[in-house]
Amino acid sequence: MDSKAFISSLKDWVGKEVTLSGWLYNNRPSGKVQFLILRDGTGLCQCVIERGKIADDLYDALSRLGQESSLSITGTVRAEPRSPGGYELAACGAQIHGPATDYPITPKEHGIDFLLQNRHLHLRSQRPWCIGRIRHTVIDAIRRFFNDNGFILVDTPIFTTIAGEGEQTLFEVDYFGQPLHLAQTGQLYLESAAMSFGRVYCFGPTFRAEKSKTRRHLTEFWMVEPEVAYIDLKGLLELAENFVTSIVQRVLKDNRCELETLGADITGLEKIVPPFVRLTYTETADILASQKTVDFMARQLAEFVDQKAKYEKELADLEAQEAAGGLKKWQQEKNARRVLELRAEIAELEIKIENNPKHAQLAAGFRWGKDLGGSDETIISLMHDKPVFVTHYPRDAKAFYMKTDRSSGKVVENFDLLAPAGFGEIIGGSLREDDYQELFKRIEEEGYNPQSYQWYLDLRKYGSVPHGGFGLGVERTVAWITGEKHIRQCIAFPRLMDKIYL
């Protein structure tokens, strides 16, 4: 008797006969035995097919089967360290469902454009699979954290009339003849819900028409936003650090295997526990313009140059070996692979070497009053191995709804959270201006029409309370945790500036 099983639970089936259904990941046939790697969505398993144990014509059909053909294999489970998941299947039967030929994505390297053109298939590959599973954990941890801490979920509208940040980064839509735009934040709606439930959060897609072609930007991304009544900035920072810590700890617990496959910095993630670093904007500005940063950037540059020289030497050595000849075929192959890796690393370093002086110059020229740029955030986050809160930005550089710090008048009670090791911003948040007159003034200063904000102003008219919240970008969080360089890999179907593949 055989039973249906999933690869992730094979440890419970050792010695028993089961049927696995999935897709062919790779096949290594030989005359008398073939090793067939099956993936079923829960993992990879090596299936051993011996000639004689199954019908000859089935054996031959299997050996000719193309990558990603769908099939079921029946066999006995046994522990086998040489199999990807630690267990293998000694096959006694198989059924081919959908043979595939010429699957475009091979086990070799591909360029990013090709992979995005084939994103519908690329999702089956190891890296997207690992990242997708971690994303699932991150989202589950987010919901659990808020649900377990007394937050009520409020779904805010996607078609909206109201702008959170500046007015220029919105996607306009024609709503039965009326111009509307896609939500770039649920925050303003959430503030009114917080006055009902006390602690609320919203979680959904967010749309921004920013023309940013960088590895940190998508035009459609997922953001979770908590909003809390009766909270001060100190409380908000504590909430944020407990929140981020809970996400990281959950991934460490549930997805260690995926993190290892991806080559993520697990020891770095293990350091993510409260308290995080706290800096004010003013302190940050001083650091950026200081000799410390000049030295830091110089040291970074020297490291890059040094590393590049090392890679170049290795590359030259490999090429010399190649030219000398006499290498075994497999050694040539291995070298060729390393050469590709080295070229990619060198290209990456060249970009860093090129950007370093520009970023150093931007930092050195930093003057109080400017918003922190992406490169400035990178520098600060590179200096720490824990997340960094930067608080109290200049009022003029920030959105109208942020609460002016009453002790200075020039800064707002806000914060950004920078993920460590150079990743940069994953959270932006603030206390909200809760005084009617102050808020009205700010709306006018920004040139907005107060009438559009009538209901928002109402919240300050009827029982206003100190309150605040923040937004965490899911893809950025996933990219930081997984060590993925580009956030387009952290969502199944990314929307990029000027580009939608599928």
Add this chain to the structure above:
RNA sequence: UCCCCGAUAGCUCAAUAGGUAGAGCGAGCGGCUGUUAACCGCUAGGUCGCAGGUUCGAGCCCUGCUCGGGGAGCCA
């Protein structure tokens, strides 16, 4: 909107100083009892992004365009 880089076989990349295009993978066929992006042999596969120009001769040099990558601004 601005700055930098790139486009050669289905894929990833080579082509020294301008001299009529190569490798690996993938595909097809054959071989191999345990492989780990297996290995060995053979076969097929290219209008060098597009349009001009320089030259006896252009993948390589020049101009324009298209597409892609990275970065600045802005931000999650």
